[in-house]
Amino acid sequence: MFSYRHAFHAGNHADVLKHTILIALLRHLTQKDAALTVVDTHAGAGLYRLDGDYAGTSGEAADGILKLFSALKPQHKSPPAIPEVAPALQDYLDLVASFNTSGNLKVYPGSPFIIQRLLRQEARDKLKLFELHPTDIKSLVANIAQLKAGRQVAVAREDGFEGLKAFLPPPARRALVLIDPSYEIKSDYPKVTASIQDSLKRFATGSYAVWYPVIPRPEAHEVPRRLKTLATQAGKPWLHATLSIGQADERNVPGEPARGQGLTASGMFVINPPHTLKAALLLALPQMLKVLGRGRGESQAVEAGG
């Protein structure tokens, strides 16, 4: 356990999918005046360097945010790859850019920083963060301290699945829960679905977003299937979005380290999504794929029900 470090993966295609949806959810939920509670059960370090050792070693951002940025930013000479960027994707690009005032992408905001940026002081929105990794919790605490967000943000070195229970239902009965485990241990899969089942009993009208890897493992395939059943049993609407960037060209460059395939696909399952989310993603996901897709096996899909 604890060999997973999000710093190696920050800004990859999975973060692009997850964070685009996270931002769209927050935009919608912060339109109403009442206070919103956001719980991020698996927070990571909060902020990552894209030019640091971790990101440099894995190079995953190169097939994610960095590729999107160079393809979609307005160019002086050549036209961008997509003339009109979908609003949800543009919102994500703009938010990441806002952390990089020099114009070059040097840092990547993890979910805690993305969420905090969109919360409202005046509405008394709150963010609860859980992280267990001994190094990442230290980075998270230090990164969050820099925000000087005071009591708006609370960080706990606790199991997020357990910690979540204490916050449901939230005082103003409005909540968004992001469950984004590393799935390092097989038990994370059933824990995710058990946690959603328990949360829906505690607070059925909350918004729940679960990220999962699309990999050839029965437990991973079970996640969206089980979540669909749970949402349907609770009589709640759901949305399921997947993005597969497909296989990389396996020819390796002589003299350079061999490139592994790594994770090529992932999904986000949302319970109680905003009614606008499906249409927003039907525009954004084909554009993500157009830029990030690598050919064999690439795909994207958005389905909704309930």
Ligand code: SAM
């Ligand atoms: N949500 C982050 C983001 O989008 O920027 C990325 C999170 S990363 C995929 C998963 C994190 O969960 C890792 O930092 C890992 O150390 C942490 N973790 C693993 N098991 C946990 C648990 N039971 N409770 C809280 N955090 C956990």
